[in-house]
Amino acid sequence: MSRVYECLTKIGETITENKDFLTDLDREIGDADHGINMTRGFHAVAEKVPSDLEDIGAALKKAGMTLLSTVGGASGPLYGTAYMEAGKVMAGKTEMTAEDFKAALEAAIAGIQKRGKAVKGEKTMLDALIPALDAYTAAIEGGADMGAGLEEACKAANEGIEFTKTIIATKGRASYLGERSIGHQDPGATSATLTLETIRDFVKA
Amino acid sequence: MVGLVIVSHSWKIAEGVKDLASQMAPGFDGIRAAGGLEDGEIGTDATRIMEAIQAVDQGDGVVILCDLGSAIMSAETAIELLEDEEGKYRIADAPVVEGAIVAAVEAAGGEDLESIIASAEDARNESKL
Ligand SMILES: Nc1ncnc2c1ncn2[C@@H]1O[C@H](COP(=O)(O)OP(=O)(O)O)[C@@H](O)[C@H]1O
Numbered sequence: 001m002s003r004v005y006e007c008l009t010k011i012g013e014t015i016t017e018n019k020d021f022l023t024d025l026d027r028e029i030g031d032a033d034h035g036i037n038m039t040r041g042f043h044a045v046a047e048k049v050p051s052d053l054e055d056i057g058a059a060l061k062k063a064g065m066t067l068l069s070t071v072g073g074a075s076g077p078l079y080g081t082a083y084m085e086a087g088k089v090m091a092g093k094t095e096m097t098a099e100d101f102k103a104a105l106e107a108a109i110a111g112i113q114k115r116g117k118a119v120k121g122e123k124t125m126l127d128a129l130i131p132a133l134d135a136y137t138a139a140i141e142g143g144a145d146m147g148a149g150l151e152e153a154c155k156a157a158n159e160g161i162e163f164t165k166t167i168i169a170t171k172g173r174a175s176y177l178g179e180r181s182i183g184h185q186d187p188g189a190t191s192a193t194l195t196l197e198t199i200r201d202f203v204k205a
Numbered sequence: 206m207v208g209l210v211i212v213s214h215s216w217k218i219a220e221g222v223k224d225l226a227s228q229m230a231p232g233f234d235g236i237r238a239a240g241g242l243e244d245g246e247i248g249t250d251a252t253r254i255m256e257a258i259q260a261v262d263q264g265d266g267v268v269i270l271c272d273l274g275s276a277i278m279s280a281e282t283a284i285e286l287l288e289d290e291e292g293k294y295r296i297a298d299a300p301v302v303e304g305a306i307v308a309a310v311e312a313a314g315g316e317d318l319e320s321i322i323a324s325a326e327d328a329r330n331e332s333k334l
């Protein structure tokens with residue numbers, strides 16, 4: 001089993017373990033399917049990505065293509081594009097450096113923004129991912145390795161989740177709720193944070 | 206001839222709109238539905254949309270009608286996957302049912318991409334009462 005495949009399946013396991021939690025969060029400000037959508041997507045990823053594929057870029061691209069067609073909700077094209085864009089950065093590489101991870105996360109965020117046209121502060125997954133990238137970048141520029149950088153990224157992502165409770169959703173389904181979306185944490189910011197935490201644990205193991 | 210793709214979160218809606226529009230354009234087989242997921246679940250699937258676009262693409266362009274939210278994101282993803290540099294695959298900013306009927310009639314009549322898009326988008330302003 002390749003490292004990248006193992007990491008992807010670990011992300012899938014975390015998502016699956018949190019399926020009901022993510023779905024319940026989406027029940028509050030959406031249509032109660034985020035955990036179901038993401039679990040379906042990552043089950044397909046585990047099946048469709050060849051388990052011995054060493055090329056990280058190719059594996060991420062395949063994962064992205066699979067998410068595009070199996071997740072179903074907005075998170076499908078968003079995460080699908082994110083993984084595909086990260087895959088472009090990692091094309092042909094079989095190992096990932098701290099710098100590579102920064103470039104991949106940057107590309108993933110740019111992909112999400114291209115697709116969903118959201119910015120920070122609209123109560124989406126970006127409210128976890130953008131602070132995570134900033135914290136990660138600051139950490140590795142200060143000499144931290146990938147694991148330590150991811151530690152900082154996860155802290156920032158969790159703060160991002162807390163921040164989503166305080167703001168009104170202006171993108172996606174939750175925007176139909178307006179003021180009523182305040183007080184609830186964003187499901188996508190939560191799944192994004194769970195993803196980063198899984199990668200952190202995987203890198204540090 | 207311009208092709209037509211109907212995108213909806215629901216398989217039934219997409220198929221139903223296709224049937225409705227096809228009835229207005231007898232003999233025209235350039236319409237495909239890309240609704241729901243492969244297993245019939247509610248959702249949108251960029252790959253299915255991409256395949257539907259390819260199936261109706263005869264070189265004169267394809268008009269895509271979407272319901273809401275992620276349907277548009279998935280359709281945009283599909284267009285990107287097809288590397289459409291000439292811009293011949295276009296999402297009409299139009300209501301799905303009315304837009305599809307107008308677009309089917311015009312596509313069957315041999316109208317070009319721009320005029321079909323314009324007419325479909327115009328359907329938005331049509332008062333029902
Ligand atoms: N335009 C957007 N940009 C970034 N993230 C978005 C956007 N729209 C929705 N999201 C994210 O997607 C999550 C919802 O995903 P999901 O429930 O799977 O899709 P849907 O809303 O179609 O049911 C939200 O919590 C939010 O984080």
Ligand SMILES: [Mg+2]
Binds near residue numbers: 030031032033
């Ligand atoms: Mg949802």
